[in-house]
Amino acid sequence: MTEIKLTVQAPTLVNRDFVKPTLCGPGPCDVWPSVNEALTKPVISPICDEHFYVLDDIRAGLKYVFQTNCDTVLALSGSGHGGMETVINNLVGPGETLLVAKGGFWCERALEMAKRYGINTITTTVPMNETFSLQQLENELRKHRPTALFIVHGDSSTGTVQNLKGVGELCQRYGTLLLVDTVVSLVGVPFFMDDWKIDAVYTSTQKAFSGPAGISPVAFSDRALNKINNRTHQPPFYFDVKLLSQQWNCYGSTRVYHHTLSSPLLWALRQCLQEVIKETLPRSWARHAATTKHFLKRVEQLSLKTFVPKPEDRLMTVTTVVLPKGYDYLQFSKYMREKYNILIFPGIGQTVGKTLRIGLMGVNSTIQVADAVADAVAGTLIALKKSSL
Amino acid sequence: MTEIKLTVQAPTLVNRDFVKPTLCGPGPCDVWPSVNEALTKPVISPICDEHFYVLDDIRAGLKYVFQTNCDTVLALSGSGHGGMETVINNLVGPGETLLVAKGGFWCERALEMAKRYGINTITTTVPMNETFSLQQLENELRKHRPTALFIVHGDSSTGTVQNLKGVGELCQRYGTLLLVDTVVSLVGVPFFMDDWKIDAVYTSTQKAFSGPAGISPVAFSDRALNKINNRTHQPPFYFDVKLLSQQWNCYGSTRVYHHTLSSPLLWALRQCLQEVIKETLPRSWARHAATTKHFLKRVEQLSLKTFVPKPEDRLMTVTTVVLPKGYDYLQFSKYMREKYNILIFPGIGQTVGKTLRIGLMGVNSTIQVADAVADAVAGTLIALKKSSL
Incomplete structure (x- = not known):
């Protein structure tokens, strides 16, 4: 073994602990x-x-x-x-x-x-x-x-x-x-x-x-x-x-x-x-619809607009929400992660700077998670208004 | 929900227990x-x-x-x-x-x-x-x-x-x-x-x-x-x-x-x-070489031939072993699984009917596993000779 000369020495991979956020972006979602x-x-x-x-x-x-x-x-x-x-x-x-x-x-x-x-x-x-x-x-x-x-x-x-x-x-x-x-x-x-x-x-x-x-x-x-x-x-x-x-x-x-x-x-x-x-498919569909409709109601109560105008066009897994003028989507998402440990996404492609993307899917499609996200959105709206607008 | 008519009803997926064999084929191998x-x-x-x-x-x-x-x-x-x-x-x-x-x-x-x-x-x-x-x-x-x-x-x-x-x-x-x-x-x-x-x-x-x-x-x-x-x-x-x-x-x-x-x-x-x-790469290479060389020695003691004639051409992760005339490779592999709960593979493509493929790799590259496989090969040689040749 002594004669083997390695070109590349072994690196040190540091094991980092991190607190996984609740995954409420457009995916990946939390697992069962x-x-x-x-x-x-x-x-x-x-x-x-x-x-x-x-x-x-x-x-x-x-x-x-x-x-x-x-x-x-x-x-x-x-x-x-x-x-x-x-x-x-x-x-x-x-x-x-x-x-x-x-x-x-x-x-x-x-x-x-x-x-x-x-x-x-x-x-x-x-x-x-x-x-x-x-x-x-x-x-x-x-x-x-x-x-x-x-x-x-x-x-x-x-x-x-x-x-x-x-x-x-x-x-x-x-x-x-x-x-x-x-x-x-x-x-x-x-x-x-x-x-x-x-x-x-x-x-x-x-x-x-x-x-x-x-x-x-x-x-x-x-x-x-x-x-x-x-x-x-x-x-x-x-x-x-x-x-x-x-x-x-x-x-x-x-x-x-x-x-x-x-x-x-x-x-x-x-x-x-x-x-x-x-669960059965019909119940899974009904649960996703109920959760997202509840979330949409909470969002409306915050006077936020949904990105998709027609109710029948709205997806019951990922909701897109428009922030009032002056808010930055990336900053908003980051604050949600840092303050509430909830991960949501800003837009992608054409929707960059136009919408938040909030996923309530699978194991996270519950009224409880929807309320937690809505509460966090409400808190972030206030916090970022006070601090930066 | 009552109005939803499903085309395909939910199947029943039976949860079966099984005893995983020691995976000593050419892969997949057991995991750390x-x-x-x-x-x-x-x-x-x-x-x-x-x-x-x-x-x-x-x-x-x-x-x-x-x-x-x-x-x-x-x-x-x-x-x-x-x-x-x-x-x-x-x-x-x-x-x-x-x-x-x-x-x-x-x-x-x-x-x-x-x-x-x-x-x-x-x-x-x-x-x-x-x-x-x-x-x-x-x-x-x-x-x-x-x-x-x-x-x-x-x-x-x-x-x-x-x-x-x-x-x-x-x-x-x-x-x-x-x-x-x-x-x-x-x-x-x-x-x-x-x-x-x-x-x-x-x-x-x-x-x-x-x-x-x-x-x-x-x-x-x-x-x-x-x-x-x-x-x-x-x-x-x-x-x-x-x-x-x-x-x-x-x-x-x-x-x-x-x-x-x-x-x-x-x-x-x-x-x-x-x-x-x-472990370091040199030690991993040395371990695989030592394990497979030990296994080859055991195989030779059973008067079995290796499929690869030149020692320098032999792979130190997967060993190919030729059975004496009259043995069936598929039957041999099946017996190893059934009797010893060790999974080895017969040939593939051109090597079908010509060799066994035995992998001693990763977590299974140890003298202990090599001996267990060699013992099982020895037992199978005897059992199948008695019963079917």
């Missing part, structure tokens, strides 16, 4: 205690039956939360952005056209991803605190007849929720696949993949699921599967749903190794699904 | 107790200082384990296959040439990935239980002058370790970038990124790191960075090191949000690095 516990369950090896049981459980749970009877349902090993890549690159090839309904920040990401694959992109836009009408979408679909339409259900950058009823029918009429981002909506807001005729959907686990980030559930309709089976392009190996669905045994006959899944994230996702199943 | 604990540390939010500290710690630790002073060092949010995609798609564009040194199973994956990006692929081959000579590699480099050479350091499908000393010099001579897979070698086997002039390397955390899968450390040389900054192609957004290095603050001035990292996996990776730092 049972999910935290599930992270430490025994490692499952990809050649063991236990591994297969967990995958099967996750698929069953995901069919429930997506409300789909389709078989191509699995979880991608990556963040929500990995899920976004997956729905795009599996269904739209180079030279094909993707219509992006452009409201907040996340559709910009979809555009960026699509362009890198040589996909033709077209956008249709609404003001960032509004949502799309069926009429506007139909006009664009009729005009371009794109391969797919990408639209965000719940947008954490703007606090809007897009009505999706009827969009699927329009897409089918014009031969277009419907791709939906439900990262910050699923489990918190009603969503019906099959009823709404959605062709591809992805979500994230660190929002209303109250789980850890790093694994992204995705689902594909039979129409989408048909495209996957007949496409002429090939997505990156890592994201290929044709291969992943064999690893996840989506069709009941395959257990083909594709890559090594993350054991703690599988256990955690399974436990998130157990929590939803225990 | 401290790493299991780290998984449950508080969620860190991407806008908090705590998050930045953890990223900085991880980068410092990774520079140590990769033995590099280069700055483009970070962890990809995905499995080792995500790391493989990243080193390939960041450095080789459509129409450029990738030379793949083809021994075991994993280089097949690299070929498959590269082809999907429109990269020209060339292979040079050795028998699967041997490794490449500098002469063979130089002949190919001289002939093709490829953009990059992809080579596997430790191969878990064959149990070989490739000598890399001198390969970097050859690559530089022919204007080729050197991409190396260290998934099953890093921390278990000596590796010197800078000294060996390696341009891009990735690894995995569920092998000799004894951590959970799902996060893949990668590092790029300054030569590679130059290529990244001047390339004409664009890799997928999710894998783009140009963007990821801004999120990871590789150059000391940026904290740009790219995607939400997995909090438990960040904590776990940081703790894996703490374990290596505590």
